[in-house]
Amino acid sequence: xxxAWAKPYEPKTQLGHWIDQRLPLPRMIYGAVGGGYPVPRNLxxxxxxxxxxxxxxxxxxxxxxxxxxxxxxxxxxAFASTEHIxxxxxxxxxxxxxxxxxxxxxxxxxxxxxxxxxxxxxYKAPRELVWMLGLVVYLLMMAxxxxxxxxxxxxxxxxGAQVITGFFSAFPVVGEPLRVWLLGGYAPDQAALTxxxxxxxxxxxxxxxxxxxxxxxxxxxxSSNPTGVDVKTxxxxxxxxxxxxxKDGWFVLAFLMVYVAVTFFLPNALGHPDNxxxxxxxxxxxxxxxxxxxxxxxxxxxxxxxxxxxxAKLWGVLAMFASILLLFFLPWLDRSPVRSxxxxxxxxxxxxxxxxxxxxLGICGVMPAEQPWVFLSQIGTLYxxxxxxxxxxxxxxxxxxxxxPDSISKSVLHGEEAESAPYGLAKA
Amino acid sequence: MATVEQPDPLLKEDNAGDGxxxxxxxxxxxxxxxxxxxxxxxxxxxxLVNQMAPPADVMALASIEVxxxxxxxxxxxxxxxxxxxxxxxxxxxxxxDEANAVDVSGLRDKESLAERTxxxxxxxLVTMGVCTHLGCVPTGVVTGENKGDYNGYFCPCHGSxxxxxxxxxxxxxxxxxVVPEFEFLDDSTIRIG
Ligand code: FES
Numbered sequence: 001x002x003x004a005w006a007k008p009y010e011p012k013t014q015l016g017h018w019i020d021q022r023l024p025l026p027r028m029i030y031g032a033v034g035g036g037y038p039v040p041r042n043l044x045x046x047x048x049x050x051x052x053x054x055x056x057x058x059x060x061x062x063x064x065x066x067x068x069x070x071x072x073x074x075x076x077x078a079f080a081s082t083e084h085i086x087x088x089x090x091x092x093x094x095x096x097x098x099x100x101x102x103x104x105x106x107x108x109x110x111x112x113x114x115x116x117x118x119x120x121x122x123y124k125a126p127r128e129l130v131w132m133l134g135l136v137v138y139l140l141m142m143a144x145x146x147x148x149x150x151x152x153x154x155x156x157x158x159x160g161a162q163v164i165t166g167f168f169s170a171f172p173v174v175g176e177p178l179r180v181w182l183l184g185g186y187a188p189d190q191a192a193l194t195x196x197x198x199x200x201x202x203x204x205x206x207x208x209x210x211x212x213x214x215x216x217x218x219x220x221x222x223s224s225n226p227t228g229v230d231v232k233t234x235x236x237x238x239x240x241x242x243x244x245x246x247k248d249g250w251f252v253l254a255f256l257m258v259y260v261a262v263t264f265f266l267p268n269a270l271g272h273p274d275n276x277x278x279x280x281x282x283x284x285x286x287x288x289x290x291x292x293x294x295x296x297x298x299x300x301x302x303x304x305x306x307x308x309x310x311x312a313k314l315w316g317v318l319a320m321f322a323s324i325l326l327l328f329f330l331p332w333l334d335r336s337p338v339r340s341x342x343x344x345x346x347x348x349x350x351x352x353x354x355x356x357x358x359x360x361l362g363i364c365g366v367m368p369a370e371q372p373w374v375f376l377s378q379i380g381t382l383y384x385x386x387x388x389x390x391x392x393x394x395x396x397x398x399x400x401x402x403x404x405p406d407s408i409s410k411s412v413l414h415g416e417e418a419e420s421a422p423y424g425l426a427k428a
Numbered sequence: 429m430a431t432v433e434q435p436d437p438l439l440k441e442d443n444a445g446d447g448x449x450x451x452x453x454x455x456x457x458x459x460x461x462x463x464x465x466x467x468x469x470x471x472x473x474x475x476l477v478n479q480m481a482p483p484a485d486v487m488a489l490a491s492i493e494v495x496x497x498x499x500x501x502x503x504x505x506x507x508x509x510x511x512x513x514x515x516x517x518x519x520x521x522x523x524x525d526e527a528n529a530v531d532v533s534g535l536r537d538k539e540s541l542a543e544r545t546x547x548x549x550x551x552x553l554v555t556m557g558v559c560t561h562l563g564c565v566p567t568g569v570v571t572g573e574n575k576g577d578y579n580g581y582f583c584p585c586h587g588s589x590x591x592x593x594x595x596x597x598x599x600x601x602x603x604x605x606v607v608p609e610f611e612f613l614d615d616s617t618i619r620i621g
């Protein structure tokens with residue numbers, strides 16, 4: 001699709017021809033993830049996580065559909081039906097643990113994918129829209145995960161719903177009516193549970209739609225690569241199939257082994273025990289924590305403790321939303337023409353500090369709102385915003401990047417011409 | 429085949445307006461069709477959006493009556509109103525004095541105990557049991573629970589401390605615990621809502 005040397009699709013059978021003239025779907029697949037899609041030949045393992053994310057989306061959809069056959073979204077029955085799945089439904093325990101841990105692993109995969117993009121500058125021109133569509137997927141994932149967590153109607157479900165919809169009440173005037181409208185009541189109740197179930201079922205398909213758009217946008221310039229250097233000649237690429245189907249395939253299996261091991265041996269390690277207590281609207285658990293993938297944002301939310309023009313609560317909510325919305329502007333905040341962090345000595349250092357900052361925020365998010373955690377989350381929040389708004393624009397001005405390789409093939413093959421010939425074209 | 433030039437009757441009609449006011453019949457039809465479409469979309473969108481609002485049965489739970497006779501001095505109960513907890517506390521004289529001793533102008537949400545209770549019934553503190561930060565239920569109703577640094581209520585979620593008048597004193601909550609609309613039906617019964 002993208003490069004002149006991409007192999008055109010040629011149907012091999014009569015039937016293939018017949019279909020191709022009527023519905024060129026096999027042609028599209030061939031050009032998207034088949035032999036007709038040339039990919040930089042130097043991709044490392046960090047590039048496996050996009051496909052892996054797609055695999056987890058599928059796992060979530062399949063396990064989710066079967067769970068919905070047993071789950072009951074009434075406030076009196078939701079908790080019991082979840083326990084029923086765990087105890088009585090054939091392999092129900094497996095399906096639910098697979099779904100719950102699948103969500104966590106989906107986030108692990110997506111976070112690695114995002115940090116890959118951050119380090120290798122994948123968000124830079126001409127892939128800004130790929131990055132932004134990815135952020136849309138991420139936002140949809142967060143909404144889906146939140147609503148899914150409410151469904152078992154345990155204590156953490158209920159109070160998570162209360163606290164998260166409470167964010168909206170921070171906005172002046174419209175806030176409280178908006179919250180009541182979202183919940184369909186004054187507190188999470190039947191109306192809220194049923195609509196969360198409805199939307200939780202819908203969202204993955206919306207995500208799948210955005211993923212299709214994202215893949216489409218990606219295939220215009222093609223994948224980025226660890227050097228960040230543009231593809232120049234046929235020598236720089238390999239056809240997606242069989243090279244990357246094989247590499248992705250083995251990596252998916254390897255990663256699934258970790259996922260399956262956690263699902264079978266530590267199924268509750270990533271959850272919270274309080275969610276095995278049925279929701280009680282009159283008593284809050286002593287210590288409310290969201291799921292691990294929200295911890296850094298929860299820390300940002302709680303970092304604001306003093307009123308300054310606006311109430312502290314509104315600042316916290318605005319900062320939390322801003323911390324994600326900011327990422328949409330990243331392609332224009334980091335102006336360095338060099339994509340890959342490998343060739344950016346200063347960027348590399350600050351990237352590591354940034355990772356440490358996210359981890360710090362994550363720890364603060366799970367700790368109770370007491371000193372020193374409040375102070376540390378304030379420092380962490382300040383640094384988070386400084387990284388994007390001050391540090392990145394500055395280092396793209398100050399830094400002297402290392403010399404870039406002439407081409408992808410030169411960088412990987414050290415001049416061994418025979419090896420750098422495209423698949424099937426090497427002179428014997 | 430030869431084609432015969434024939435004036436299109438529709439076009440002719442369209443152009444007929446030109447000499448008069450510049451409005452073609454087609455313009456009128458366009459505007460009418462689009463307006464009709466917009467009104468139609470709006471008419472369908474409204475119920476779709478509005479169905480999300482609280483239904484009639486939830487609104488019907490809008491008021492409850494609570495009997496106060498069993499709440500001894502210094503004790504509190506939780507009632508449930510609109511599916512949310514309401515704290516009803518019978519303040520002791522010491523707690524009332526403590527609340528009145530505070531300089532109101534130094535508070536985040538400046539309200540005196542008198543403004544938060546009914547005249548002559550300053551001992552009955554009725555508040556929502558919903559933290560004004562993000563909506564957790566504060567502790568301090570049941571004896572032995574953490575009452576926070578100001579001897580009122582404490583919200584465990586993000587550490588908001590409320591005083592004996594249910595006013596925010598420390599922590600992230602922006603306002604005092606909300607006093608719902610209520611009235612005394614007689615000396616020992618209140619109606620909330
Ligand atoms: S909800 Fe009470 S302090 Fe946040």
